[in-house]
Amino acid sequence: MKNLLKLEELAEMVAAALVFSYLPYAWWWLPSLFLLPDLSMLGYLAGPRVGAICYNLAHHKALALTVGLAGWLLAQPLLLLAGTVLLFHSAFDRLLGYGLKYSTTFHDTHLGRMDKTAAIS
Numbered sequence: 557m558k559n560l561l562k563l564e565e566l567a568e569m570v571a572a573a574l575v576f577s578y579l580p581y582a583w584w585w586l587p588s589l590f591l592l593p594d595l596s597m598l599g600y601l602a603g604p605r606v607g608a609i610c611y612n613l614a615h616h617k618a619l620a621l622t623v624g625l626a627g628w629l630l631a632q633p634l635l636l637l638a639g640t641v642l643l644f645h646s647a648f649d650r651l652l653g654y655g656l657k658y659s660t661t662f663h664d665t666h667l668g669r670m671d672k673t674a675a676i677s
Contacts, residue, residue, distance in 0.1 A: 565651040572644035
């Protein structure tokens with residue numbers, strides 16, 4: 557089952573990359589913006605509850621799809637770019653085993669507790 561979920565995340569990354577390929581931006585924009593959603597981890601400076609809220613908001617796929625859809629419906633390529641980057645990044649994180657966070661600690665996720673082997677198991 558775990559491999560099936562990883563395959564699903566990989567498919568979402570490919571889909572996001574395909575959407576990106578139709579946008580009026582050079583390819584270097586995707587890797588340049590890739591880590592931008594991780595700035596949400598700065599919320600952990602205010603504590604684990606605020607950190608989890610900030611992180612989960614920036615890594616929630618519903619937000620990515622909503623922003624991307626709004627960009628498409630409003631013909632706003634910048635919004636579509638933001639949604640695409642958010643989706644690509646979130647799928648990549650989940651592929652590596654980094655899930656949405658609980659407010660207990662950064663290491664408690666909806667995919668289980670993260671440890672040093674989370675990314676390779």
